[in-house]
Each structure stands twice: as C-alpha cells, then as structure tokens.
Amino acid sequence: MRVLKVVAEGLTTSFRYPHFMHQVHPSFPAPPPATIYGHICSALGEWFDPNGVKVAYQFTHQGVARDLEHIVVAKPASGKLKLGGTLHSKVLEGNINPFEREIFFRPRLTLYINRPEWLPMFRSPRYAVVLGRSQDLFTYTxxxxxxxxxxxxxxxxxxxLPYEMALQARRGVTVLMPRFIDYNRNRHPNFQRYFVVQDPVLLPNEEGLRFAGVRYGPYWIDPTAPKFRDAPLGLIFLSFVGDEE
Structure with missing residues (x-):
C-alpha cells in the first residue's frame, strides 16, 4: 500500500472543544478528523471530495500549558463619541471576556494519506500551513x-482510533470529535466517537487477553518509523464520510 507521509511541526496549537464558550477552552488531545480535512484542503488549495480518502496520523507534543486570551463580544452601539472635538456616532461597543486556553507546546503531526499523487501539492502548499487555530503556523519538515x-x-x-478498537487497545479515552464539516450544508458538523490512545499500546496485547468476535490484525505498519519494544508502528486509517471499515 503506497501512501503519502507528511511530517508537520509547529510552536503551539490547540483543538478547542466546540461546546465550551466561556472562561476556559480545553483542547482535544489530538486533532479531530475534521481538522485534518481542513489541513489537507489548505495544501491542495480547494475543497476535495472526501469519499474514498483515508488518513492515519500521530500527534505528539513536548508539553501542555494554559494561555490567557480575550474575546471581545461586540454589539451595535447607541449614542455619540467625541473625537478631536467632533461628535461621531458609535458603531460598536462590547465587553472584553478573558478566558484560559489549553495549548500544546512544540506539536508534531505525522500524517498518512492514501493519495500518493498529492505529493507535489504538499511540497508546495497553496496556503499557509496551519493546524488548529489560524495563528498556529506549521512547517512541513x-x-x-x-x-x-x-x-x-x-x-x-x-x-x-475508531471507537470499536477500544476493546483491543483498552488504554485510552473515548472522545466525541467532529468528523467532517459539510460546507455545502452551511458548515453542518458531523460528530463521531473515537478512541484516543496516547501512551504506546501493543496489539495483540501482551497479556494474551482477547475478546470473541473482535478482529486482531493484520495491521498496516510503517517500516520507516522507529519501533517500540521491537514492534513496528501500526496505522489505522479513518475516513471522513461513510462507514468505517
């Protein structure tokens, strides 16, 4: 199986939970698939048909911190404002709301895409390379x-990983993430459950514990990646639409 392998590195990034609006903005532990879709679009320079496109990825960082940011909630204003001795009609007024944002320091994304023909686009991306917020600039290394x-x-x-792999991996967290943002339906978000694994997990597990009806391997592996306990890096490919295999 030939795939495109892209390594992107940056200084900071954050993947905000969409349902948190005030005081604190925690981050997903890894970029959601919808974020990966947008990232690919920025390299291609256009929206692409998600049917048949599959991705696998690793996301690491060197630390987690919290940064203080501000949101200005504006609304139409009434009354006059005196500037330089002249009265002007107010246009906007608003309140400044401080909040804490969880950010990752020195993040690194290793992305695998089943579209090797996109190699030229990633070597010369159309738009600025970002991951997460628009100010979180990345570079392809x-x-x-x-x-x-x-x-x-x-x-x-x-x-x-797909949520169904929770029985295999066992050591991780279940997260509801945006899978795809449908721009043809006024940015309608599609959510799906996933299983996020942070510490390395060997499969099949070393204890020999198996569940009936659960498929164990064979797994796609990256022979060029470093090994863990003499085991190669496994890759599970996710899709943006349709049923997961």
Whole structure:
C-alpha cells in the first residue's frame, strides 16, 4: 500500500472543544478528523471530495500549558463619541471576556494519506500551513511517498482510533470529535466517537487477553518509523464520510 507521509511541526496549537464558550477552552488531545480535512484542503488549495480518502496520523507534543486570551463580544452601539472635538456616532461597543486556553507546546503531526499523487501539492502548499487555530503556523519538515507493509503485531500510540478498537487497545479515552464539516450544508458538523490512545499500546496485547468476535490484525505498519519494544508502528486509517471499515 503506497501512501503519502507528511511530517508537520509547529510552536503551539490547540483543538478547542466546540461546546465550551466561556472562561476556559480545553483542547482535544489530538486533532479531530475534521481538522485534518481542513489541513489537507489548505495544501491542495480547494475543497476535495472526501469519499474514498483515508488518513492515519500521530500527534505528539513536548508539553501542555494554559494561555490567557480575550474575546471581545461586540454589539451595535447607541449614542455619540467625541473625537478631536467632533461628535461621531458609535458603531460598536462590547465587553472584553478573558478566558484560559489549553495549548500544546512544540506539536508534531505525522500524517498518512492514501493519495500518493498529492505529493507535489504538499511540497508546495497553496496556503499557509496551519493546524488548529489560524495563528498556529506549521512547517512541513518531511514529505515523501512510502510503501506500507502488514504485520500481525504492531504498536499504536499518540493517535486516534475508531471507537470499536477500544476493546483491543483498552488504554485510552473515548472522545466525541467532529468528523467532517459539510460546507455545502452551511458548515453542518458531523460528530463521531473515537478512541484516543496516547501512551504506546501493543496489539495483540501482551497479556494474551482477547475478546470473541473482535478482529486482531493484520495491521498496516510503517517500516520507516522507529519501533517500540521491537514492534513496528501500526496505522489505522479513518475516513471522513461513510462507514468505517
């Protein structure tokens, strides 16, 4: 299986929970698939048909911090404002609301896409490379096409897996993430449950515990990535629309 492998690095980033609006903005532990879709679009320079496009990715960072930011909530104003001895009609007025945002320091994204023909677009992206907020600039440190292999044993870490793999991995958190933002339907968001694994997990597990009816391997692996306990890096590909395989 030939895939495009892209490594992107930045200084800071954050993936805000969409339902938190005031006082504190916590971050998802990894970029949601909808964020990855937007990231790919910025490199291609246009919206692409998500059907058939699959991605796998790792997201790591060197620390978590909280930053103080401000939101100005504006509304139409009434009355006059005196400037330089002349009265002017007020246009807007508002309140400044401080809040804390959770941010990741020195984030690194390793992205695999089943579209090796997109190599030229990522080597010369159309728009600024960002991940998360518009001010979180990134740079591509590696863009290449690699050949994946299959293995009955692999490790998974710092990644987003389908929710159904929770029984296999067991060590992670279940998160409801935006899967795809439909711009043809007024930015309608589609959400889906995922299982986020941060610490490396070996599959099949070392304890030999297996659940009936659960498929274990073979897994796609990246033979060029560093190993963990002599196990290669496993990749589970996610889609943006339709049913997950």
């Amino acid at each position: 590696s863009v290449e096409v690699i050949q994946l292999e299959q293995s009955e044993r692999a490790y998974f870490g710092y990644t987003v």
